[in-house]
Amino acid sequence: MVAFVTQFVQTLIYGLIEGSVISVGAVGLTLSYGVTRFINFAYGEFLTYGAYLALFLSGAGLGLSLPLPVATIVAVLVVGAFGVGVSRVFFEPLSDRGPLPLLITSIGVAFILRYALTAAVGVSAKQLPVPLMRPVEVFGVGTTPLRAAVFLVAIATMLLIHVLLTYTMLGKTMRATSGNRNLAEIAGIDTDGVVRRTWFISAGAGALAGVLYAVLFAPFRPTVGFEYLIVIFAATLLGGIGRPYGAMIGAIIVGVAMNLGTTYLSAEYTMAYAFAILVGVLLFKPDGIAGGEI
Amino acid sequence: MGVFTPTALLSLPGWGSFLLTVLTIAGIYSLLTLGLNIHYGYTGLINFGHVAFFAAGAYTAALLTVPPPAQVSGAEYVFGLNLPMPLGLPISLVAAAVVGGLLATLIGATSVRLGSHYLAVATFALAGIFGSVLENEAWLTNGSFGLNSVPKPGRAAMSADTWAVAYFVFVVVVLVVVAFVLSRLTGSPFGRLLKGVRESEDAAQMLGKNTIRVKLTSFAIGGAVAGLAGGLYAHYVGSVVVQQFVPAVTFTVWAALLLGGVASNTGAVFGAFLLVGFRESTRFLTNIYDSLLASLPTVAADALRLAVEPLPDHASFVPSLRFVVIGLLIVLVIRYRPEGVFGDPNEIDAIGEED
Amino acid sequence: MSRDSSESDAAAGVTRSDSDAPLLEVDDVVKRFGGLTAIDHASFGVEAESITGLIGPNGAGKSTLFNCVTGMLTPDSGAVRLAGEDVQDLPPNRIAQRGLGRTFQTPKIFRGMSVRENLAFAARGQTGERPISALVRPGTVGSEEADIRERVDDTLAFLSLDHLAEEYASGLSGGQRKLLELGRVLMLDPEIILLDEPMAGVNPSLADDLLDRLHELNDRGRTILLIEHDMDLVMNHCDRVVVLHNGQTLASGPPSIVQEDERVVEAYLGGFENA
Numbered sequence: 001m002v003a004f005v006t007q008f009v010q011t012l013i014y015g016l017i018e019g020s021v022i023s024v025g026a027v028g029l030t031l032s033y034g035v036t037r038f039i040n041f042a043y044g045e046f047l048t049y050g051a052y053l054a055l056f057l058s059g060a061g062l063g064l065s066l067p068l069p070v071a072t073i074v075a076v077l078v079v080g081a082f083g084v085g086v087s088r089v090f091f092e093p094l095s096d097r098g099p100l101p102l103l104i105t106s107i108g109v110a111f112i113l114r115y116a117l118t119a120a121v122g123v124s125a126k127q128l129p130v131p132l133m134r135p136v137e138v139f140g141v142g143t144t145p146l147r148a149a150v151f152l153v154a155i156a157t158m159l160l161i162h163v164l165l166t167y168t169m170l171g172k173t174m175r176a177t178s179g180n181r182n183l184a185e186i187a188g189i190d191t192d193g194v195v196r197r198t199w200f201i202s203a204g205a206g207a208l209a210g211v212l213y214a215v216l217f218a219p220f221r222p223t224v225g226f227e228y229l230i231v232i233f234a235a236t237l238l239g240g241i242g243r244p245y246g247a248m249i250g251a252i253i254v255g256v257a258m259n260l261g262t263t264y265l266s267a268e269y270t271m272a273y274a275f276a277i278l279v280g281v282l283l284f285k286p287d288g289i290a291g292g293e294i
Numbered sequence: 295m296g297v298f299t300p301t302a303l304l305s306l307p308g309w310g311s312f313l314l315t316v317l318t319i320a321g322i323y324s325l326l327t328l329g330l331n332i333h334y335g336y337t338g339l340i341n342f343g344h345v346a347f348f349a350a351g352a353y354t355a356a357l358l359t360v361p362p363p364a365q366v367s368g369a370e371y372v373f374g375l376n377l378p379m380p381l382g383l384p385i386s387l388v389a390a391a392v393v394g395g396l397l398a399t400l401i402g403a404t405s406v407r408l409g410s411h412y413l414a415v416a417t418f419a420l421a422g423i424f425g426s427v428l429e430n431e432a433w434l435t436n437g438s439f440g441l442n443s444v445p446k447p448g449r450a451a452m453s454a455d456t457w458a459v460a461y462f463v464f465v466v467v468v469l470v471v472v473a474f475v476l477s478r479l480t481g482s483p484f485g486r487l488l489k490g491v492r493e494s495e496d497a498a499q500m501l502g503k504n505t506i507r508v509k510l511t512s513f514a515i516g517g518a519v520a521g522l523a524g525g526l527y528a529h530y531v532g533s534v535v536v537q538q539f540v541p542a543v544t545f546t547v548w549a550a551l552l553l554g555g556v557a558s559n560t561g562a563v564f565g566a567f568l569l570v571g572f573r574e575s576t577r578f579l580t581n582i583y584d585s586l587l588a589s590l591p592t593v594a595a596d597a598l599r600l601a602v603e604p605l606p607d608h609a610s611f612v613p614s615l616r617f618v619v620i621g622l623l624i625v626l627v628i629r630y631r632p633e634g635v636f637g638d639p640n641e642i643d644a645i646g647e648e649d
Numbered sequence: 650m651s652r653d654s655s656e657s658d659a660a661a662g663v664t665r666s667d668s669d670a671p672l673l674e675v676d677d678v679v680k681r682f683g684g685l686t687a688i689d690h691a692s693f694g695v696e697a698e699s700i701t702g703l704i705g706p707n708g709a710g711k712s713t714l715f716n717c718v719t720g721m722l723t724p725d726s727g728a729v730r731l732a733g734e735d736v737q738d739l740p741p742n743r744i745a746q747r748g749l750g751r752t753f754q755t756p757k758i759f760r761g762m763s764v765r766e767n768l769a770f771a772a773r774g775q776t777g778e779r780p781i782s783a784l785v786r787p788g789t790v791g792s793e794e795a796d797i798r799e800r801v802d803d804t805l806a807f808l809s810l811d812h813l814a815e816e817y818a819s820g821l822s823g824g825q826r827k828l829l830e831l832g833r834v835l836m837l838d839p840e841i842i843l844l845d846e847p848m849a850g851v852n853p854s855l856a857d858d859l860l861d862r863l864h865e866l867n868d869r870g871r872t873i874l875l876i877e878h879d880m881d882l883v884m885n886h887c888d889r890v891v892v893l894h895n896g897q898t899l900a901s902g903p904p905s906i907v908q909e910d911e912r913v914v915e916a917y918l919g920g921f922e923n924a
Contacts, residue, residue, distance in 0.1 A: 101628045104548070108623070282404075282408055282419075486766055497758070501745060640760075
């Protein structure tokens, strides 16, 4: 009984930690959906690029050896700017053609980004330079300081995005643009600028999620983001697409469910639990758990 | 990547047999593209899980015809029906089509009520679930080792080259028959029904049409064609492994369809041949490079070597560039020629829009 | 067209055995969206072979009511009866098959199909709509297609769209799209036709034409319920008028009487003057 409780609590903790990482990516995806109105299948590549850039900056390849936190911050900023570039080159020229061409284009963009990276770095698995750590345990339950740090960074990011959305002018204009772009434009908001900054935040959040994921689940390959995309989709749709707070809650649920499933049902189906949640949401509650307005 | 073609066949001597391999695979991909065309081109259904129906057909054909596990060393799977060849071939192919169609109907039934974008995500996710089931249920599929003794019908009776020609002819015959049947369908009142659902589901409903049933039927037909393609593929390659059935297959087929032209059966076949031709021919870039180095005068060879030197030197470099090109193709076609080569710009005007 | 109308007259004779009950009956229908009550216990009837106008200020719930009647929305409570039978729980296609056709405020035409295909789509009971039949019964399908083609030609002529038969519908003007949508509904051959602002955006000469056509259809026994903003039009051309206000039926009856109703004048006609 004690062993069961210990294992259960431990699984919950792992689920919460993974959920916090998912939530960074899910919030990023949902923010860009809010202003662009299409489901971006290329979003996973921002995770991949974030992880690889952090890797290069912190040790492998470029002759740099920045401390990982610094490398992460640089990676987030660079991938954020890269996201703006991607949107200008690939998506903005199609913005008046309705959502479907954008959706299909995002598949093409995903291919271009993923395989350009693969062509450059190969498919061999890489690992971020993180130290091996002994878990800190209380009553047989615990986690490594590294994982705890991942959790704290993710939570801090959520708080930052909350502050941004609630208290800053940018957040208010983002929400206005997300609610009704034409109306926002009439109200004098520079919606193009808002869209650009949203892409920056969205891609940057993706990059951060990629780094955090790579810290948790090293090693990784160029397909890491695309493979994790479905997990992020699940969290995003569970929370109701376009809604940042829904995405956070959805991410926690998906993270916990994946870890519970892996522990108690079958370890082989980790991703499939996220798929199953995703399909379940689509079937029974396409608006997400919070329902109603988007 | 090694995902698509059997290297064993490519080792056959001569350009002729290589070309035959490309054309045979292209014929099989034409079927896949025709199937997707029914979904997307004619009905407006965004199916991002097409590879699942292909895989379902391939595994069905394999399980019906592989020898029972007792006869295969290291087999994890629990049954293989060992249907005799070539008489079992029609049964195997029909079963592949039926299972592909059933899986498509099942996936359709869960997600056909969704709007177009959610449908895209749902089909993608369901195909992912199907893929992990194939990988993990080794009792059925032999897991990631795959089923490697799928019989090549008639192979015992003839030489490798003869068999390659015969199977190619067989694939072409199947393709012609399927293309003919699909053209008849899309030109009939049924085709009109599909297009109406594509253009406006609300209007179709208000005109008394059961649009859910229409979409499910569309799913079933396109899935059956993809399943048939899977059966043909299994008996051609002789083995069925999960690594052959990755999302990249789905999106290669999408690229072929978009390039050839949505809602055009001619376009679908054209796009598949073009794309598979491109993909297979680039497998030999490195060979061409090596032979160039050998045949050029020393100065030119050195210059070439110098020019190539900054490029990364690993096995996945050229295969990756192939997918970069496929991605670019999707992006460029959508932006500059959304109707593709053979499509009609008027027809794609409203495709995939919500009411 | 003459052939269709005799058919529908025959059909009408059968279904309208109970001549007292209205052909379409909205009975205490309620529809809420979240906290908003869009339709609030609306009740009215549409008499067979009438032209009935549904009027009300913007946001009164007219289009929502159309959606409830046609099955695109399911009422939260209340009943919708067509020829005496409850249809509020049926899907739109089943309601359409029972003889109800509608158009949309913004026409939902099949843009990627020719005008002719748009109309042919709507014909009922097509054998060739079933994939197997389409393949194995070419004779039946062929002769049905010939019949449909004839009906399409008649309908196009009736609406003066015949010169556009082979055009893609995406090339049509707004007014032509309204006509096309009406033509499609006629191919369905319904007993009752619901028209959502049929005159909006149609140029005046075409609008007169359209009105003549509606009267002609009405003379042939079709019942028409239309949403319209143009008060003159409603008062001059409708047999009966239903006034919807805040999701409630404020009044219904002949135009002359409704026009005099104080509540209507206050809530609706007065509202117009203030606007």
